[in-house]
Amino acid sequence: xxxxxxxxxxxxxxxxxxxxxxxxxxxxxxxxxxxxxxxxxxxxxxxxxxxxxxxxxxxxxxxxxxxxxxxxxxxxxxxxxxxxxxxxxxxxxxxxxxxxxxxxxxxxxxxxxxxxxxxxxxxxxxxxxxxxxxxxxxxxxxxxxxxxxxxxxxxxxxxxxxxxxxxxxxxxxxxxxxxxxxxxxxxxxxxxxxxxxxxxxxxxxxxxxxxxxxxxxxxxxxxxxxxxxxxxxxxxxxxxxxxxxxxxxxxxxxxxxxxxxxxxxxxxxxxxxxxxxxxxxxxxxxxxxxxxxxxxxxxxxxxxxxxxxxxxxxxxxxxxxxxxxxxxxxxxxxxxxxxxxxxxxxxxxxxxxxxxxxxxxxxxxxxx
Amino acid sequence: xxxxxxxxxxxxxxxxxxxxxxxxxxxxxxxxxxxxxxxxxxxxxxxxxxxxxxxxxxxxxxxxxxxxxxxxxxxxxxxxxxxxxxxxxxxxxxxxxxxxxxxxxxxxxxxxxxxxxxxxxxxxxxxxxxxxxxxxxxxxxxxxxxxxxxxxxxxxxxxxxxxxxxxxxxxxxxxxxxxxxxxxxxxxxxxxxxxxxxxxxxxxxxxxxxxxxxxxxxxxxxxxxxxxxxxxxxxxxxxxxxxxxxxxxxxxxxxxxxxxxxxxxxxxxxxxxxxxxxxxxxxxxxxxxxxxxxxxxxxxxxxxxxxxxxxxxxxxxxxxxxxxxxxxxxxxxxxxxxxxxxxxxxxxxxxxxxxxxxxxxxxxxxxxxxxxxxxxxxxxxxxxxxxxxxxxxxxxxxxxxxxxxxxxxx
Numbered sequence: 001x002x003x004x005x006x007x008x009x010x011x012x013x014x015x016x017x018x019x020x021x022x023x024x025x026x027x028x029x030x031x032x033x034x035x036x037x038x039x040x041x042x043x044x045x046x047x048x049x050x051x052x053x054x055x056x057x058x059x060x061x062x063x064x065x066x067x068x069x070x071x072x073x074x075x076x077x078x079x080x081x082x083x084x085x086x087x088x089x090x091x092x093x094x095x096x097x098x099x100x101x102x103x104x105x106x107x108x109x110x111x112x113x114x115x116x117x118x119x120x121x122x123x124x125x126x127x128x129x130x131x132x133x134x135x136x137x138x139x140x141x142x143x144x145x146x147x148x149x150x151x152x153x154x155x156x157x158x159x160x161x162x163x164x165x166x167x168x169x170x171x172x173x174x175x176x177x178x179x180x181x182x183x184x185x186x187x188x189x190x191x192x193x194x195x196x197x198x199x200x201x202x203x204x205x206x207x208x209x210x211x212x213x214x215x216x217x218x219x220x221x222x223x224x225x226x227x228x229x230x231x232x233x234x235x236x237x238x239x240x241x242x243x244x245x246x247x248x249x250x251x252x253x254x255x256x257x258x259x260x261x262x263x264x265x266x267x268x269x270x271x272x273x274x275x276x277x278x279x280x281x282x283x284x285x286x287x288x289x290x291x292x293x294x295x296x297x298x299x300x301x302x303x304x305x306x307x308x309x310x311x312x313x314x315x316x317x318x319x320x321x322x323x324x325x326x327x328x329x330x331x332x333x334x335x336x337x338x339x340x341x342x343x344x345x346x347x348x349x350x351x352x353x354x355x356x357x358x359x360x361x362x363x364x365x366x367x368x
Numbered sequence: 369x370x371x372x373x374x375x376x377x378x379x380x381x382x383x384x385x386x387x388x389x390x391x392x393x394x395x396x397x398x399x400x401x402x403x404x405x406x407x408x409x410x411x412x413x414x415x416x417x418x419x420x421x422x423x424x425x426x427x428x429x430x431x432x433x434x435x436x437x438x439x440x441x442x443x444x445x446x447x448x449x450x451x452x453x454x455x456x457x458x459x460x461x462x463x464x465x466x467x468x469x470x471x472x473x474x475x476x477x478x479x480x481x482x483x484x485x486x487x488x489x490x491x492x493x494x495x496x497x498x499x500x501x502x503x504x505x506x507x508x509x510x511x512x513x514x515x516x517x518x519x520x521x522x523x524x525x526x527x528x529x530x531x532x533x534x535x536x537x538x539x540x541x542x543x544x545x546x547x548x549x550x551x552x553x554x555x556x557x558x559x560x561x562x563x564x565x566x567x568x569x570x571x572x573x574x575x576x577x578x579x580x581x582x583x584x585x586x587x588x589x590x591x592x593x594x595x596x597x598x599x600x601x602x603x604x605x606x607x608x609x610x611x612x613x614x615x616x617x618x619x620x621x622x623x624x625x626x627x628x629x630x631x632x633x634x635x636x637x638x639x640x641x642x643x644x645x646x647x648x649x650x651x652x653x654x655x656x657x658x659x660x661x662x663x664x665x666x667x668x669x670x671x672x673x674x675x676x677x678x679x680x681x682x683x684x685x686x687x688x689x690x691x692x693x694x695x696x697x698x699x700x701x702x703x704x705x706x707x708x709x710x711x712x713x714x715x716x717x718x719x720x721x722x723x724x725x726x727x728x729x730x731x732x733x734x735x736x737x738x739x740x741x742x743x744x745x746x747x748x749x750x751x752x753x754x755x756x757x758x759x760x761x762x763x764x765x766x767x768x769x770x771x772x773x774x775x776x777x778x
Contacts, residue, residue: 001377001444001678002370003671069369246756261759263745266752273751274689278665285668288369307661355657356650362633362660363647 003284009073012066016077019050024081026333032084032194033336038158038187039196044085048117053091057099062112068290072232072283079236079344082336084194086120086155088233088347092226094121097163100225101175101210101218110161110177122159122180123226124150124200125219131353132223134216137173139166139202146176146207149200154347156180156198157187164200164207165219174214175222176207192343194336223348224301228286231301234308234344235280241315241337242272245322252323265322272315279304279311299365302358309345309354316341371671373448374678380445384452387425392418392456407462412538415462419493429467429491432475436487444677447670465534466490466497470543472616474562477600477609486541486562498539498565499613500530500587505775507532508746510545511554511607512765512773515589517546517561524548524561524599526569526592532740536585537572539565543613544594545606550771557770558606563594579732625698625737627726629659632701635723639708646708655704662697666690685754692747695737702730 005013023043031037047053056071057063064070071091078087095114098107113119127150130136139148146166153162164176184201213221246269249260259265286304289297316337320327327334345351373381407415422428423437430446432438439445471490474483489495506513515528526546536542542565549557565572569592574582601609627635633656636647646652669690673683705727706713715721716728738744752758765773 001373001671001674003668003675004369242756246758249758257762258759260752261761263749263761266758267745267748269756269758270692270748270751273756274693277669277686277689278662278693281668281672282661282665284369284672285664288371291369302657303661303664306657307665310658310661352650352654355654358657358660359647359653362656366633 003288005069005073005287009066009069012070013073013077016052016074017080019046020077020081020083024078024083026336029082029084029194029333029336035193039086039155040084043083044117044120047085047087048115051115053087053117054095054111054115055091057091057095057111057115061107062115064115068229069287071229072287072290075229075232076236076239076283079233079340080240082194082237082240082340086122086158086196088226088230089123089155089159090114090121092229093123093222094159094161094163096225097123097175097218097222098177098210100221101213102177103210103212106177106208106210119160120155120158122153122156122162122198123222124153124156124162124164124178125223126150126152131349132219134173134219137165137167139164141166141168141174141176141207141209144207145204146178146202147204148202150202151199152188152190152197153200155196156200157185157196159198162200163210163222164202166207168209168214172214173216173219175210175218177210178202178205178207190343192339194340195343220298224298225290227301227305227348227354228283228290228297230344230348231279231283231286231304231308234312234341235276235283237337237340237344238272238276238279238308238312238315241312241319241334241341242269242276244334244337245269245272245315245319248323259322268318268322272311272318275307275311275314279307282307299358299361302354302361305348305354306351306358309351312337312341313345377444377448377678380441381448381452384427384449387427388452388456388458391421391425392458395455395457407538411459412462414459416493418459419463419491423492429471432471432487432491436475436483437491442677442680444674447674447677462496462535462538463490463493465499466495466539469499469613469616470497470541470562473543473560473600473609473613476612477560478562479597482598495540496535496538498533498536498542500533500536500542500544501610501613502532503529504531508743510610511558513545513547513558515544515546516550517548517559517594519548519596520593522596523593524559524596526563526589526594528589530587530589531575532584533572533587534584536565536587537574541565543600545610547770548603548606551769552604553767554765554770554773555607556604558610559603560600560606560609561594561598562600563592563598567592567594569593578735579729625694625730625734627698627701627705627723627730629656629663629701631723631726632656632659632705635705635708635727639722641708652708659697659701662693666693685750688742688747688750691737691742692744692751695734695744698730698737699734702727702734706731 028040051064052074054063055066055074056068059065095111098110114121125132127136127138146164148166159180162178162180164178165173166176168174183205186199188197188199190197249265250258252259282304286300289300320334320338323334326332427449429438430441431443434440471487490497501510503513517524517526541562543562545558545560547557548559569590571588573586575584575586576582636652637645639646641649709722716725718725721728753760
């Protein structure tokens, strides 16, 4: 039994934590919050230089070959600092989609650029309100031209390419690579301004099919894998929220004593800790499934997702509650986590979607 | 990451599996063993026979010193054995306290000749031990206990009452913490002993539990004499000794009680809601997913703990979360399962009720899981104080002599 990250990866985690605590301060996050910049471009370049974006991309395609466990470790640290960078869109979604369904030529053309950070990737699935479903895909491709409306698309305004789910001439769902220069894009106002979100109005945009895997199953495969990586971001965010609440409970006095000495606060913090530990353990299992490419991956992903969404939601809202009135101000960072918690919890589909999927997978497993 | 055993662990797992396969029936497909106390003489004997067999095969007291019949094995092997035993239906429930809590305390504090006398018989299940801690006035606040011990020559004379003592009526010996000095603050006036449960002056009355069974007891002491040689730790050091016992309680790995989420899934496939199996219902699916995620989270938290143990680390208070999560989950799953059964959920007749009435049984037994061995509230305090570093509660009784501490009307 070795259900922990290796010493090398723990070292990577420590380095990443140190680096991000210096380079991704709340001031950096707030530049995106206050819409001074759509993402932290300097940070993004530094991450690319350190090989983070291509952590799990094979070395033959310009990646760092750190493997999925390495990517998980980095995801947790980026979640911890609410990093305003298109990491998930580029590394978990666009790169993963190309790896899952791209031809050799497509991999060679795009993965090195994604890894080096010169091309930002996006993943355009949703077409408005509703959770992921094959029935919701109306975008169509005809003669290599894609037409349809996609929103919200995370990092869609800053992305150079997007992987777009659409139907081919026969109505089958497939993933298409669209170069976004010239595509009508609009910035959306959202709950979490630290992450860019776009609406695409595609009107015959040139689209290149990723033909090696088609159908809803390839979409779901990309979502499953991204769910595990995102669970680590959620765990990082939940951990940071708990630490913030903990520190405040120690320093804030009321009725002549630290508020952390009251059981009402202690029990709240304990519940946050329990949810976090369960989520972390489920995320670890997901990391194992990713790195082993295990048959259990879909169920592990749904479990990690359900657990991590719950943990981050709980930790971010109770962090505000622990702070009291000051936690409700713009100036204090509680809301950065609260916003990000909802952004991550909705990206890839909300909790009801993943709970339903989890039970679907349980039923399939039990029937086998 | 991997889930593989080391070669040593794999060899041990194979041995354990071989022993279990040769000596016990598999649990799968069998009716759940509903251990609701009320053990008759035949059940006690089955437990004793199994324990002797296990000890003789070298699978009891794995981590204990060899001189007491142990193997001095790494704690990870104990976890591996427990994992394997979980798949088999074996008669348990009589020795967990004696072996998990009493003997580790004895080994830390008793004299060598006492250990030679008591440890092996306990390990083979020949003698049963209980733990006399809680009192009507001292549960979560254990140190508020009032049972008095007064020195009389070479003996101590005990008067008072213990409560919630599991298996006292089946026990040969017990460990007990009592007040030897009421004139000092509560934690400083305690002392710790072991005693013969057949001593004159002990009266054991089973408590009729809300679940209908009688597993816990009240134990009354009237001028019970304990020789001073049976004191564990110094006079006034009883709290420190008690902590040793309670630390071991946390390490005793509890099996997950049924019904768990798999039982709920099975029930949801057979019970109909609106003309469809309940598992097609969105509300049911949502709850199943939440409990499954929690169960899996605990399973993998245990794997993380095993990994740490494999590397020689000692499990800390972090492990309080398993009991905290499991107890409420059990109560909630039981209640939800009954809701799916409709009015028939009331019926406890095992031949008519779904799933051998395990949901009904758990509804009535689960409240005790949230109280015994550290209540939900105490576990949350432990997590907040020992893991997250919150300050301890302000204790108004902390520096007061015990006999001046306010009490409610009694």
